[in-house]
Amino acid sequence: MSGASASPQGAQALPRIGFLGTGRIGLNRMRALVDQGLVEAAVVSDPSAEMVRAAQEIAPDALVASSFDELLSHDLDGVVIATPSALHAEQSIKALERGLPVFCQKPLGRTRDEVVAVVDAARKADRTLGVDLSYRYTAGMEQVASVVRSGTLGQVFAADLVFHNAYGPDKPWFFDKTLSGGGCVMDLGVHMVDLALWVLHFPEVTSVTSQLFSKGQPLAANSDTVEDFAVATLTLATGAVVRVTTSWHLHAGRDAVISADFYGTEGGASFSNVGGSFLDFEARHNTGTQSRVLSQPPDDWSGRAPAAWAASVAQGGRFDPAAEQFTAVADILDRIYAR
Ligand SMILES: NC(=O)c1ccc[n+]([C@@H]2O[C@H](COP(=O)([O-])OP(=O)(O)OC[C@H]3O[C@@H](n4cnc5c(N)ncnc54)[C@H](O)[C@@H]3O)[C@@H](O)[C@H]2O)c1
Missing domain, CATH: 3.30.360.10 (Dihydrodipicolinate Reductase; domain 2)
Structure with missing residues (x-):
């Protein structure tokens, strides 16, 4: 955990965040967080050099990690995940097990079981877990x-x-x-x-x-x-x-x-x-x-869900039981798919 970096005003430390996956939505949410002055984009990682360059345009001082492990080796206060959906659960769990709060794109998992595993990891780590269910925030x-x-x-x-x-x-x-x-x-x-x-x-x-x-x-x-x-x-x-x-x-x-x-x-x-x-x-x-x-x-409205998560990270980033709601939604999706 960090907490050492200073905001542009020099008054308050901004959470140092790692951004994993800086494609279409990852860039949008990263820009929203950076432009609102809510986080320091400390590290970015995406296999696409083009997407990394686009992320660096938003955060020129961000370090570039060539893998998720490398990203996690940096001193961070949280991770924002915006990769293809199959990766969300595994990557979220990995970050949470390192003691890092996670803000993940929807869907948090492809199945209820995947979502339960992520929520369990967040509860166990006592770290806040946000999911970009963005329309709630309109x-x-x-x-x-x-x-x-x-x-x-x-x-x-x-x-x-x-x-x-x-x-x-x-x-x-x-x-x-x-x-x-x-x-x-x-x-x-x-x-x-x-x-x-x-x-x-x-x-x-x-x-x-x-x-x-x-x-x-x-x-x-x-x-x-x-x-x-x-x-x-x-x-x-x-x-x-x-x-x-x-x-x-x-x-x-x-x-x-x-x-x-x-x-x-x-x-x-x-x-x-x-x-x-x-x-x-x-x-x-x-x-x-x-x-x-x-x-x-x-x-x-599009930056409000990550902003709410960033605020909870700044306040200590502890687990919020409202994360159980992600499981309830995944349960209905499983039933729609007749799994
Ligand atoms: N909340 C919303 O309303 C909303 C809207 C659009 C998309 N999404 C979600 O966001 C996610 C991304 O969608 P998108 O449209 O930005 O897709 P995208 O393909 O534009 O972006 C995904 C990015 O992840 C990168 N990537 C792939 N594997 C990676 C890895 N192992 N590590 C790091 N980066 C990796 C890709 O290079 C790409 O840049 C999806 O899960 C989608 O469902 C949510």
Whole structure:
């Protein structure tokens, strides 16, 4: 553990962080943390020289490690992981076993078992574990969660969550199940399952049914082909129903369709993207045919999840039992995949 480095103001030591994997999302989150002055990007590591150069543009003083072991040999206060999904669990556990807090991209693991192993390692090491379930941190979802939890909607009996990415992923590894863990459910559904459970305070889920497709054809359970369209229905112990629909490459007529609607006996709360955007969201409180805006763009949310983790590292980086929620989400994904 370090704690010796000084912030630009010279007043307070910034956590010294190692960044493992500086591809598309790794660079985005690294920039968010560095630009907000929340961490010192001490070491970076990525097998791609191009990606290392891009990381050095954000943090010119960062050291470059040629392997994860080399990165871990430096004096660090935490590790940010943004590698292909198959590596997340193993790499997270390795860092945690060294006593380092971890912020990992979603999915934390490809299966519930992998996620349980990471959460166990964090608990044992008493180190904070963050996962980039970034939509929780949008102003819109915070408003929706607040309205649902306030009881204003009465008894919430249904939720409908959608994430269509009309482009699909841009890297081949997403389409290899051993590297990604799955298709659009693993990539996008993880966010929507998390949002549903998080808003509703992680209720007991009594049954999960699902239908997965690839190029319009239904997929058999445990198919090696990754799904590009999926519908899952979760029944909660309260009797409420949650439907999650996700896809890649859908003829959606826009870049993305992202929404989370919660329906109660006294009203509804709705989160939806604006104009097909991946970044701009609106939240509304609906009563009958009336609709009241709760939040609108702009909202610079993408760096908030890593910022929250960095704040917990700065405060000692001890284990937060809320990490158990990652297991609850992974459990539902396993059930959607009928594992
Ligand atoms: N939170 C979100 O909303 C969100 C959004 C997009 C992607 N993601 C997740 O982020 C992860 C990365 O996605 P991406 O789109 O940035 O992919 P990417 O392919 O652009 O980046 C992955 C990077 O990891 C590097 N890498 C591969 N093996 C490595 C290793 N052993 N050690 C260090 N680096 C290694 C690659 O060279 C690449 O630069 C995925 O798991 C994805 O699901 C999360």
